[in-house]
Amino acid sequence: MYLKTLTIYGFGHFHDRTFTLDAGLNYLVGPNEAGKSTLTQFIVAILFGFPTKKHPELRYEPLDGSLFGGALTFVQAKTQYTVSRTAGPHGGTATLHDDTTDLTLPATQLPKLLTPMDQLLFTQVYVINEPRLGQVFSASKQALIERLRHVGAVGSDYWLQRAQQMDKQADTLYKPQGRNPQLNQQLRTYQELTDKLDKANAAYETYWQLRQEQQQRQRQQADLQTQLQQQRRVTTTLTQRVSQWSTYVAWQRLAQNQQAAVSGFSTTDATQLEQLRGQLTAAKQALTEDQQRIATAQQAAELPEFFQEYLPVAAQVDPLLTELPDVQLASQQQTALKTTRAELQRRATEIEAQFAQDGQMPRAFSLATTQQIDQLQQRLTSANQQRRQLQQTLNQLNERYQQLQPAKAHATNPLADKQVVWLTIGLAVLIGAMFLPGAMFKLVGALLGVAVGYYGVFLVDSSTPASRQLQALTDDIRDSQAQLREKGRLIDDLTNQLDVIGTAHGLGHVPVEQWSATQAAIGEWERLTQQLETTDTQLATVAQKVTDFRQQLATVLPKLATSDDATLWQQLATIVRLKTSLKSQESELATIATRLTHDQAAVTSAQQQVTTFLRTRNLQQVDDFYDRYQVQRERASQAKQQAALAAQLGPENLAALQQVSDLAALQAQLQQAQAKQQTVQAQLDHCTERLATLAGQLAHLTTSGTQATLRQRRQNLVTEMQTTTEKWLVDRLASQWIETTLAAASGDRLPQIIAQASEFYGKLTENRYTKIELTSTTLQVQKQTGEWRTVSQLSRGTAEQLDLAVKLAFAVVMQQQVAMPLIIDDGFVNFDERRRQAAYALLAEISHKIQVILLTADTTVIQLATGRVSQLSD
CATH class of the missing domain: 1.10.287 (Helix Hairpins)
Structure with a gap:
């Protein structure tokens, strides 16, 4: 596998940069802060994912806010792939594309393509810098073997993890010097149980005697507890009766004063008297009210001035009074409609001030026009996007053209x-x-x-190739310019069509983006205009009705017609009320006179009933009845108190207290009961103390449990220990078998790596050191003189050269299993000039087998003719 291109969208201070790499040796040259470490982390991040935000120093998020991420193209097994990764959850959003077959692959295929390589192994072996080379002082044979197992056997990751899990499980079961593992705890428990069983065997006879005494005392304690409960109930009952003695004395006193009740003075009789007195009072009040009504009717004969003006023209005014409710309703509607109209006019004026031009409101779009505008806007948006893309493409072509111009001059x-x-x-x-x-x-x-x-x-x-390439770029630039002009004409045409529609509808002064909001306002203005017309029509109707009524009223009552609406409606309502009142006044006076006669008779009858009620009880005044009634109530209250006291005492206590002569005799019974209770309580306390002593002695003897219990617990523990031991053996043997198998699968490559590393180390040190050997814990090297040196005895630069030789040997030997590019980030800063040149020569040699990417600030590599040179700085 080798990297072909690195495309950076935004990573650290890089943005929109592309680096082209060869399959062999590549030099990326730049001074400090040119981005060497940034580019190294970029390759790791694109292949294996961005670090989490818990490690911001490793994320290299763009400093200028550009798109975070990038892409790289690599070739594996003669197939070219492009993987891109941008910001997103779980290491970023990755895409994978097979450029050879032009297929988009799922992002989950990327780890399979990199298998058995993972991020940890890649950074430990294939990403080399000065800090990692400095870790050679802590290098060990085991670390190199684990790397071999990781790469040398297919699927070894799973089995290595399984072996580690089994080792951890075995350690939780048993450790030779451990305290918390399960089997260690069980062994300690077994020894403790054995010691306890020995003590239990020695104290068995004493335990049996104490146990018999404990059982006897427990029976005695139960009997004493029963006696104490019974005596407590007796004492509590006597204490309660002593406390109730005053209540009993009160009950006796009420029983002695109880007398027979007298009839005629019950609550029912008092209620009857109250009803008779109420009837008398009501009759007197009705008589007084009727007398006041006669006086009021006589005063009402004085009529107001406007009613006197009404009387001569009553025949002409009465038809108008029948219309009064409708006219009043019309007046109220007139006021409400004026308020509504003012609000509608205010809103319409606001809309006209916002959108009307030269006093003319824009017109609303039809449905077809709206659809046409939507289509034109969509086409205009699409054309603008295409023009921006064409402009970006044209800029990129111009940039490439400018870059090729100097190349042409030197070709x-x-x-x-x-x-x-x-x-x-x-x-x-x-x-x-x-x-x-x-x-x-x-x-x-x-x-x-x-x-x-x-x-x-x-x-x-x-x-010449440069001329052909320039000609091709020139043709592409001309095509892009032609397409850009065509898109410009299309945008102008679409814009002119929208301007025509806007001018036709009065929207020439409104931006296209605001047409939608303008149409909503136009629709609202049209609805407000219609509502204003309707309101004006309704207002004219109700106003005309009120005006006609006032004109008709002015012909008969001119003075009243000039009043404001509130006064007019009030005085007309008064006329209607007085008119009705005068009609019924004569019959009302006759009715009141009849009621006065009836009221006088009712007063006389009620007075006679009250007198008869008092005479039947040999009384002269009402107060005499209430005096006798109060005495009767007190006697009834005493009877209730006596019944309440009897209920409070209870039938059993009342009967028992009646058998006692006085309080002294009752208190003597209480003292006897309390003395007996104290005696029983003392016996119970003594028994309880003895039981507590026996329990402590038995607990001391049985701290470790009984013999049978201890034997059973120890036997159960033996069974558990056997089970735990079997589990520990299974986990430990399985882990050892996995490690042995993986070591056998990859162990044959270890000698190859050491031999190759010895050869590389000799070249790096100009044959000062000729051989590398693995000890049980670390590495040692042999000088040309035959003397052996450990890593700790080497200088820092020589030790770093040793680590570089081992890592290069590992990458070369394991290239059949995993071929990954070597990335070296200023790893030779501690090398002297001669060994640095030797390192460059060695990299050139191994670059025929694997790709090497050297990021360095050493500008001398530019004069080397062994690889591709790229500048990191623009």
Whole structure:
């Protein structure tokens, strides 16, 4: 696999940049901050995904806000693919395209194409820089073996993960020096149970004696608890009766004072008297009110002045009074319609001020015109987008044309060197033809000279690749300009059509984008205009009705007709009310006089009923009845109090208290009961204390459990330990089997890598070191003198050269399984000049097998003729 092109949309400070790469050695040269590390991270990000926002220093989001992401084209197994990635969730939104067959592939196919390579292995081996080379001091044989397993066996990732999972599961079960693993805890528990069982066997006899005494004490405790509960109930009952003695004394006192009730003074009798007194009061009030009505009717005989003016012309005014409700309603409608009209006129004026030009409102579009405008706007939008795309394409072609111009000036062509020769020959033939005899020979010679010169000047020049490429770009630029002019004419035509429609409908001063809002306002203005016309018609109708009524009223009541509406309607309503009142006044006075006679009779009857009620009870005054009634109520209250006290005491306590002579005898019974309760309580406390002591002694003896229980627990634990041990053996042996199998699948390549690394290391150190050897924990190298040195004994630059040799050897040996490009980001800063040149030579050598991309600030690589050179700076 090798990278062919890098296209950066926006990444770090790069935007809209494209880098072309060869399959062999590529030098990308630039000073500090030119973007070498940025370009390295760009390749990793496009292949494996953008880092999360938790690591913003690795994301390189564009500094100028351009589109985040890019694309790269790579060739694998003679098939060219293009993968692009832009900002999005889960590492960005990726697309994959097969350029060879022109097929779009699912993005999930990309990891399969890169298998068995993943981001971790790629950055550890194939992405090389000075910090990673400096990690050689912590390099180990195990790390190199794990990389071999990762790449050397198909599907090894899954089995390596399974082996790691099994090791972790085994560690959770048992560790030789562990405390928390399950089997370690079970072994400690087994020893503890064994110690407890030994103690239980020694204390068995004492335990049995204490257990028998405990059972006897428990039976005694139960009997004493029963006796104590019974005695507590007796004491509680006597305490309650002592506290109720005052209530019992009150009950006795009420029972002694109880007398028989007297009839005629019950609540019913009091209610009857109240009803009779109420009837008397109502009759007196009705008599007073009728007397006031007669006085009021006599005062109403004085009529207002406007009613006196009405009386002579009542025959002419009465027909008008029948129309009064309708005219009043018309007046109210007139006021409401005026308010509505003012609001409609205000809104219409606002719309006219906003959209009318020269006092003329624009016209509304028809449905066909609206559809035509929508189509024209869609076509105009599409044409503008196409013109912008054509302009962008034209700019890119012009830029490429400008880039190729200097290339043309420096391009070399073997035929171009002969232009002067051909032109000289053509000129010589032309001059020689002038000296030939005969016009025909002169003409043929002149044509031959011109043909030879034309061939030398034009055909040779046009045969260069740069000329052909410039000609192709020129043709593309002309086509793009022609298409751009055509789109410009189409946009002008569409714009003119829209201007014609706008002018025809009075919208020439309104932008096309506001036509939709303008049409809505025009529709609202037309509805407001129609509503104004309707309102004016209704207002004229109700106004005419009010005016006609006033004119008719002015002919008979001219003074009243000049009043304002509120006064006029009030006085006319008063006339109607007084007119009705006068008609019924005579009959009302007669009715009131009849009611006065009836009221007087009702007062006399009610007074006689009250007197009869008092005489039947041998009373003279109402107050005497209420005095006797109050005495009767107090006696009933005492009876209720006595019943309440009896209920409070309860039938059982009341009967028991009646058997006691006095409070002293009752208190003596209570003291005896309390003394007995204390005796039983003391016996129970002593028994409980002894049980607590026995329980503590038994708990001490049985802290580890009984013998049978301990034996059963230890046997159960043995079974669990056997199960745990079997699980641990399964996980540990399975992990070891996986590691052994993968080591066998990839172990034959380790010697190849070490041998290749020794060769590379000799070239890098000018054969100062000739051999590399893996120890159990690290690497060691042999000097040309035969002396061995560990990595920690090497200088930093020499140690970094060792790590570079191992990584290059790994990439070369494993190219059959995974061929990935080597990316070196200023990795030789600690190399001296001679070893740096040796490193460049080694890269040129291995670039025949794998692609090498060297990003460096060393400008000396420009003079090297071993690879493609590109400048990072514009």
